[in-house]
Amino acid sequence: MSEIRAEHLTRILAAIPYVRFLGMTAELAGDEMTAILPFSDHLVGNTMLPAIHGGVLGAFMEMTALAQLSIREPLRRQPKTIDITIEYLRPGRALTTYARADVRKLGRRVANVHVEAWQEERASPVAALRGHFMLSVADPTP
Numbered sequence: 001m002s003e004i005r006a007e008h009l010t011r012i013l014a015a016i017p018y019v020r021f022l023g024m025t026a027e028l029a030g031d032e033m034t035a036i037l038p039f040s041d042h043l044v045g046n047t048m049l050p051a052i053h054g055g056v057l058g059a060f061m062e063m064t065a066l067a068q069l070s071i072r073e074p075l076r077r078q079p080k081t082i083d084i085t086i087e088y089l090r091p092g093r094a095l096t097t098y099a100r101a102d103v104r105k106l107g108r109r110v111a112n113v114h115v116e117a118w119q120e121e122r123a124s125p126v127a128a129l130r131g132h133f134m135l136s137v138a139d140p141t142p
Contacts (some may be wrong), residue, residue: 005071009033012070012078019063022056026067033071035064037097037117044094052092054127057117061086061099061129065113068101069133077136079111084131092126095119109136 006028013019013026022043026035037043037052037060045053062084069079099117115129116122 009067009071012067013063016063018059022060022063024060024063026064028071032100033064033068035060035067035099035101037099039094039096046091049091050094052094052097054086054088057088057092057097057127058084058086058129060097061101061115061117061127062131064099064115064117065101065129065131065133068103069111069113069135072103072106073135079133079135082110082132082134084129087128088126089128090124090126092117093119097126098122107135109134111135 009026009028013024022037023040024035024037026033043052043056044050062081066079097117097119099115101113101115103111103113105112111133113131113133116125117127118125
């Protein structure tokens with residue numbers, strides 16, 4: 001079962017061009033998925049520090065939430081982002097960044113997801129995301 005979920009996760013990530021651009025990968029350990037963003041020079045937004053661009057961190061966390069939803073509910077369509085709020089807590093330095101998503105509520109049509117991203121210590125996150133995602137599309141028939 002976990003091999004099937006791992007293959008499903010790999011297919012999901014490979015199908016998203018921006019995930020490939022970022023170099024994002026993910027690992028499954030039981031029920032937990034950890035997303036991994038290896039540092040690369042093309043991800044830098046502030047060359048003086050250097051720090052990872054805030055848009056890169058936001059997109060990384062959004063992709064983490066979408067991937068978590070996709071492996072949790074594999075029979076549904078790809079979830080769609082309704083809204084997200086990002087909290088930038090400290091600069092994302094020139095290091096590998098990790099993220100985990102926690103599905104706080106999974107309804108029939110909408111999910112509420114919280115994501116935290118960290119670098120060296122999970123207890124010191126660099127950013128957090130709270131988002132709502134649509135799980136299914138309304139039937140267009142009258």
